Amino acid sequence: NAGVTQTPKFRVLKTGQSMTLLCAQDMNHEYMYWYRQDPGMGLRLIHYSVGEGTTAKGEVPDGYNVSRLKKQNFLLGLESAAPSQTSVYFCASSPNSGTGYSTEAFFGQGTRLTVV
Amino acid sequence: AQKITQTQPGMFVQEKEAVTLDCTYDTSDPSYGLFWYKQPSSGEMIFLIYQGSYDQQNATEGRYSLNFQKARKSANLVISASQLGDSAMYFCAMREVFRDDKIIFGKGTRLHILP
Numbered sequence: 001n002a003g004v005t006q007t008p009k010f011r012v013l014k015t016g017q018s019m020t021l022l023c024a025q026d027m028n029h030e031y032m033y034w035y036r037q038d039p040g041m042g043l044r045l046i047h048y049s050v051g052e053g054t055t056a057k058g059e060v061p062d063g064y065n066v067s068r069l070k071k072q073n074f075l076l077g078l079e080s081a082a083p084s085q086t087s088v089y090f091c092a093s094s095p096n097s098g099t100g101y102s103t104e105a106f107f108g109q110g111t112r113l114t115v116v
Numbered sequence: 117a118q119k120i121t122q123t124q125p126g127m128f129v130q131e132k133e134a135v136t137l138d139c140t141y142d143t144s145d146p147s148y149g150l151f152w153y154k155q156p157s158s159g160e161m162i163f164l165i166y167q168g169s170y171d172q173q174n175a176t177e178g179r180y181s182l183n184f185q186k187a188r189k190s191a192n193l194v195i196s197a198s199q200l201g202d203s204a205m206y207f208c209a210m211r212e213v214f215r216d217d218k219i220i221f222g223k224g225t226r227l228h229i230l231p
Binding site for chain 1: 122125147149159161166207211213216220221222223224
């Protein structure tokens with residue numbers, strides 16, 4: 001059982017280049033999230049989605065765009081990468097908290113992105 | 117203002133001792149959930165324990181328990197009988213049901229277990 005899968009695992013970009021990070025989940029979760037993790041800053045929410053076709057801004061959305069065209073996929077785009085976007089990116093998914101089931105977020109393995 | 121505050125950037129604890137990791141939160145949402153995650157040096161995020169705002173009893177999962185004090189808005193993680201494998205980064209997180217259900221994390225506490 002795959003759970004949450006992030007692609008790629010590592011990437012080095014030059015300043016100004018663009019790229020898309022893919023997150024795929026096979027648990028039929030409604031909610032999906034993108035976080036970035038930087039030393040001393042914890043995990044900060046970039047964007048999130050509460051269902052197919054919806055997206056919303058989190059704590060640090062600038063410089064990123066997202067799309068959720070299919071329920072199982074959540075894409076994070078960097079249109080013009082900057083060194084400040086060097087980070088580890090985590091995708092997560094969770095069921096709706098109204099389901100009555102466990103509502104923790106399930107995480108992908110992370111993507112280490114370096115912008116030079 | 118920070119929604120999740122973890123005031124201990126790092127802690128050193130002797131093996132087999134109990135350890136408490138502090139977490140305070142700020143919300144006006146009556147319905148919320150509190151989580152703790154562990155991140156070992158390998159980098160994956162491991163869910164440990166969950167407490168709902170309406171839960172009357174403190175959550176427990178094996179050696180982990182959550183000391184939930186609603187009036188003080190604190191949700192401390194207690195690890196009993198610590199082991200070397202408990203050395204990791206620990207994150208407290210909150211989910212506010214009426215604020216889009218998004219999950220917000222604290223900055224984390226790095227726990228070192230000493231042999």
